[in-house]
Amino acid sequence: MSTNHQDETNHRTRVGRERSARTEARILEAAMGVFAKMGPDAPKIDDFVAAAGIARGTFYNHFDSVDALLVATSEWTTRELLSGIEDALAGIEGPALRFGVGLRLFFARAQADRVWSLFVGRVWSVGGMELPLRDLEEGSRLGVFRAPSHVATRDMLMGGVREALLRIGNEDVPEDYGTELTRLCLQALGVDARRIAAVLRHELPILGSKEETP
Amino acid sequence: MSTNHQDETNHRTRVGRERSARTEARILEAAMGVFAKMGPDAPKIDDFVAAAGIARGTFYNHFDSVDALLVATSEWTTRELLSGIEDALAGIEGPALRFGVGLRLFFARAQADRVWSLFVGRVWSVGGMELPLRDLEEGSRLGVFRAPSHVATRDMLMGGVREALLRIGNEDVPEDYGTELTRLCLQALGVDARRIAAVLRHELPILGSKEETP
Numbered sequence: 569m570s571t572n573h574q575d576e577t578n579h580r581t582r583v584g585r586e587r588s589a590r591t592e593a594r595i596l597e598a599a600m601g602v603f604a605k606m607g608p609d610a611p612k613i614d615d616f617v618a619a620a621g622i623a624r625g626t627f628y629n630h631f632d633s634v635d636a637l638l639v640a641t642s643e644w645t646t647r648e649l650l651s652g653i654e655d656a657l658a659g660i661e662g663p664a665l666r667f668g669v670g671l672r673l674f675f676a677r678a679q680a681d682r683v684w685s686l687f688v689g690r691v692w693s694v695g696g697m698e699l700p701l702r703d704l705e706e707g708s709r710l711g712v713f714r715a716p717s718h719v720a721t722r723d724m725l726m727g728g729v730r731e732a733l734l735r736i737g738n739e740d741v742p743e744d745y746g747t748e749l750t751r752l753c754l755q756a757l758g759v760d761a762r763r764i765a766a767v768l769r770h771e772l773p774i775l776g777s778k779e780e781t782p
Numbered sequence: 783m784s785t786n787h788q789d790e791t792n793h794r795t796r797v798g799r800e801r802s803a804r805t806e807a808r809i810l811e812a813a814m815g816v817f818a819k820m821g822p823d824a825p826k827i828d829d830f831v832a833a834a835g836i837a838r839g840t841f842y843n844h845f846d847s848v849d850a851l852l853v854a855t856s857e858w859t860t861r862e863l864l865s866g867i868e869d870a871l872a873g874i875e876g877p878a879l880r881f882g883v884g885l886r887l888f889f890a891r892a893q894a895d896r897v898w899s900l901f902v903g904r905v906w907s908v909g910g911m912e913l914p915l916r917d918l919e920e921g922s923r924l925g926v927f928r929a930p931s932h933v934a935t936r937d938m939l940m941g942g943v944r945e946a947l948l949r950i951g952n953e954d955v956p957e958d959y960g961t962e963l964t965r966l967c968l969q970a971l972g973v974d975a976r977r978i979a980a981v982l983r984h985e986l987p988i989l990g991s992k993e994e995t996p
Contacts, residue, residue, distance in 0.1 A: 720966060755928075
């Protein structure tokens, strides 16, 4: 194969992959709306096909079933949020401050969009967890977090966050609910009271909207 | 109505109520076994009727559907356990010690019976919560627990416990998993490190078996 030919093939493969990724993002975004409106069990494949404006065959190129799409949608929307939070945390140093302010941003999003909160709480398939886990690990290494068992710590935090999302999705909560949950998570991690107070009064950075940057 | 007649009527009512309560307990105990073996979705009413050795009509005197029985079974089995833990805590004083040792007993039961753990984690309809809540409230009143929002605190703890039950039910966990979860719950409640160490090394009281006392 000549180098030119190879370049062209690579180019075509790349373009094809990009198109496929765009289609998948389009299905996922449409799916978020469909699930939000119809719940997790009622929608049929045709509902997603119509909402995304694609052919039935295109759907099956990307997802096997509504259940697979449900899980993928939850993973996609949480990955988008956690990566947005990671961007917003740029310039904030220290694992307790980063993890705590990140949690506050996460709950702020949940409280601003209760349908989203209920959806994620119910499906509970979370993408992008490697981002907060990095701060968790650094905090343990530095002794800022004092929680010997990693598995137990993760279960405690994830369980608390999930229950909070369900609460936010199901009923009116006080405005400071997410802040209080953040306090409890940091306390669970064994962060000292002075440092927690600093996290809770730290100015909340702006969470960028993905739609603004095409 | 003569006093004698009234006494007799009261006696008959009481006997009827006691018989009904015994039948209900019999159905619930049988149901726990059926759900454990067949999962929460597969069993039909006839499976419970056969396991409890009752008539179909008797079943419907107590429960409307398999779903109602599922919820009632989860509430019944957790209420039995929490009330057993309450008995075992007799003589142990102080909200942190009572709450923490109670949690250790709860997780010990879960680790000893993973099918039960998965069942309760999945159905998640908990009875007898007023018992640990009493210690939680007393601890807040005394300043042993430092967690301003009651709703957020309850969500954090319940979420952590539920996630732990699912973990225990789904995979092998280290022997000290329940102890580590207890540590995290007490840390979340803002209990100081010295007191937590005392809770974790306190001798675990014996959890009485209901079957031994007919």
